[in-house]
Amino acid sequence: MKMQNKRIKALSAAIYFAFIVSSFVIGFKPGEQIGHNFISFSIEMLKLLPCAFILIGLFEVWVKRESVEKHLGKDSGAMGYALVILLAGTTVGGLYVAFPVAYSLFKKGAKLSVIFTYIGASAICRVPMVIFESSFMGIKFSLIRLIVSIPLVILSSVMLGNYLAKRHYRIMEGK
Amino acid sequence: MYYLYSVTGLALLISIIIDRKKTLTAIKISYKKFINIIPAFLTMLILVSIVLFFVSDRMISTYIGNNDKYIGVIVASLFGSIALMPGFIAFPLCGILLKKGVSYMVLSSLTTTLMMVGILTYPIEKEYFGVKVTIIRNVISFFIALIVSLSIGIFFNEIL
Numbered sequence: 001m002k003m004q005n006k007r008i009k010a011l012s013a014a015i016y017f018a019f020i021v022s023s024f025v026i027g028f029k030p031g032e033q034i035g036h037n038f039i040s041f042s043i044e045m046l047k048l049l050p051c052a053f054i055l056i057g058l059f060e061v062w063v064k065r066e067s068v069e070k071h072l073g074k075d076s077g078a079m080g081y082a083l084v085i086l087l088a089g090t091t092v093g094g095l096y097v098a099f100p101v102a103y104s105l106f107k108k109g110a111k112l113s114v115i116f117t118y119i120g121a122s123a124i125c126r127v128p129m130v131i132f133e134s135s136f137m138g139i140k141f142s143l144i145r146l147i148v149s150i151p152l153v154i155l156s157s158v159m160l161g162n163y164l165a166k167r168h169y170r171i172m173e174g175k
Numbered sequence: 176m177y178y179l180y181s182v183t184g185l186a187l188l189i190s191i192i193i194d195r196k197k198t199l200t201a202i203k204i205s206y207k208k209f210i211n212i213i214p215a216f217l218t219m220l221i222l223v224s225i226v227l228f229f230v231s232d233r234m235i236s237t238y239i240g241n242n243d244k245y246i247g248v249i250v251a252s253l254f255g256s257i258a259l260m261p262g263f264i265a266f267p268l269c270g271i272l273l274k275k276g277v278s279y280m281v282l283s284s285l286t287t288t289l290m291m292v293g294i295l296t297y298p299i300e301k302e303y304f305g306v307k308v309t310i311i312r313n314v315i316s317f318f319i320a321l322i323v324s325l326s327i328g329i330f331f332n333e334i335l
Contacts (some may be wrong), residue, residue: 008200013217034222038221040222041224044261051182052188053208054183054186054202055182056205056208059207061198092179094259096299103304116312123290123291124287132266133286137269137279141327144327145286145287149232149319156319161306171304
């Protein structure tokens with residue numbers, strides 16, 4: 001089943017790239033547009049991802065499990081959420097960078113509600129993004145958005161974390 | 176962007192100075208993790224490139240601009256959930272729409288769902304957290320975005 005799934009995926013990707021290449025060859029505009037989208041987004045991510053993963057690697061090697069457990073683990077309390085929101089503020093990119101970081105934090109002993117807070121917060125309160133946002137939408141807009149959404153993110157993360165802990169949720173292995 | 180490069184460079188440098196061997200292990204871990212997740216990223220990029228062809232920013236502006244406010248909120252939140260747009264495109268677009276008279280409420284539902292709900296990042300999220308958690312988190316995020324948008328509406332006196 002898994003193997004078959006992989007084959008279907010590889011086949012679809014091959015069809016996709018064949019479509020893009022032939023679009024460029026015969027000058028099929030929609031196909032060219034899709035190809036441009038693919039390239040520009042790939043470049044955008046390649047600018048961020050290597051750095052993000054190097055930092056994740058350094059984090060895994062240097063940061064001790066005990067200190068993550070102590071500050072972000074089961075008994076961390078309000079400080080844990082505050083810390084992780086600060087960390088989220090400095091995260092770059094978007095959700096696709098936050099996922100691997102959150103995963104590493106979890107592997108090192110951070111509790112579920114804390115990592116969901118991290119994911120949510122890195123979506124909504126990355127500092128450079130908020131500054132950019134407020135320059136277009138006004139400070140009032142950004143402030144209301146943050147003041148309303150951060151408590152909701154924490155609350156829903158706590159609920160989701162508790163629910164999953166009760167169900168003995170296991171995270172994927174070896175990513 | 177540059178601050179990420181400087182932070183990464185500095186962190187690497189310090190790490191090498193303190194312990195060369197450990198740094199090498201870190202690089203190996205980074206490499207392995209990166210390679211492992213590349214297929215998921217590729218899936219996402221393929222989806223993004225196709226979806227953005229059908230859901231362009233011009234299309235978003237025509238659809239959310241010419242509607243009733245509440246329908247606008249719903250439509251904007253659906254666009255925001257489906258699309259994946261970096262902030263440097265999304266916010267200038269919202270700035271333009273704001274000048275055209277689109278309400279703050281509608282724009283907040285667009286930006287917040289763009290940030291929090293990721294249908295296109297699903298292939299990556301599920302690799303790390305599984306299908307169930309990915310779906311739950313995205314549904315919760317969608318409702319948070321709606322609540323945020325209503326609050327924006329209240330504070331900007333857009334709700335009658």
